[in-house]
Amino acid sequence: MSKIKVVHYINQFFAGIGGEEKAHIQPELREGIVGPGMAINAALGDEAEIVATVICGDSYFNENLESAKKTVLEMIKSQGADLFIAGPAFNAGRYGVACGAITAAVQEELGIPALTGMYVENPGVDMYSKEVYIVATKNSAAGMRDAVKKMVPLALKLAKKEEIGEPAVEHYFPRGIRKNFFTDKRGSERAVDMLLQKLGGEEYVTEYPMPSFDRVAPAKALADVRKATIAIVTSGGIVPKGNPDHIESSSASKYGEYDIEGVMDLTEATYETAHGGFDPVYANLDADRVIPVDVLRQYEKEGKIGKLHRYFYSTVGNGTAVASANAFSDEIGKKLIADGVDAVILTST
């Protein structure tokens, strides 16, 4: 049986051409093995060999995504590859995006089994781990040996169309694919087992991992709320009537900043909700039910609070990506600090 033909993709740095100053180089096809291909080829053993290496500058690829992808695909196709390996890219962002994009295109457009490898925080993981197999690597090239050891067996399995095991076993990022299978224990038994293990302080493996959320230490309390400027922020999608910023009803890509200087009460005629994740009738009739502008105005007048901040900030928290929410709050937080806001009331629906 003839050897499996492998084409390998690397960037200008791993090809030994140069660093950032060479990141603009255009795609280039070389016969045989270059750079980290040595280690990969050695691990492929007798079953497969790298026949060609495609090299491209990271900046060039990312700035010319479509044309670079096309050129690279033609190069790979010209070599009659049976298997495609990109990277590993470790934590190099643009390289990771390039590896992910090409791997996905090779798989999709050429129908050739393909995989890449990168570090968990590489943006390429977020972008492509659902589409393609991305092996989890360490964050720098010091992890090359470890990466090769994990990537090659999975690559060979893909080339030979063997069954691929679970992400944890095969070392790739979960692709969000559910597989039905039979077990000898039903769900309730497994749940109780897991609970007992948890209570007993033993190790256990969840069948449905929750997304991880990081923590922030509580900020210091207000010394005197009667002197404080308080701002309203909401994920309930309250906007001026007509939703002037066109905040999306789900998976919001933006937030709005709205001036409520002189606004004593939110009314049906002036405000509404853009949120698509709950029945909007009650909020549309009276948006104070979501953000208590009326009460805070009254308290401001009575001296119970120092001041209601002139602007409120609003987005739609409905399937909105954690990354988007983080970006919004980063901007909002900076503005609030710059405006001397002392505390925030954040309402969610």
Added chain:
Amino acid sequence: MVKGIEKFGIPVVHMCTVVPISLTVGANRIVPTVAIPHPLGNPNLDAQEELALRKRLVDKALHALETEVEEQTVFE
């Protein structure tokens, strides 16, 4: 969002109905509210009662902002 703002050092009180989500995402000061579509209101009440209800909830929120907390705290 709560954490994203609080990390700048300003206290944030999260007024929401689904407290477990708030706890999961890591809000430090939490005031439970009425219902998802109308957290700070209740359309079944008359206007005066509803305003009184909203005042009670805002009072709780202000109290939460004036209270030092070491860990996640739900202000019932």
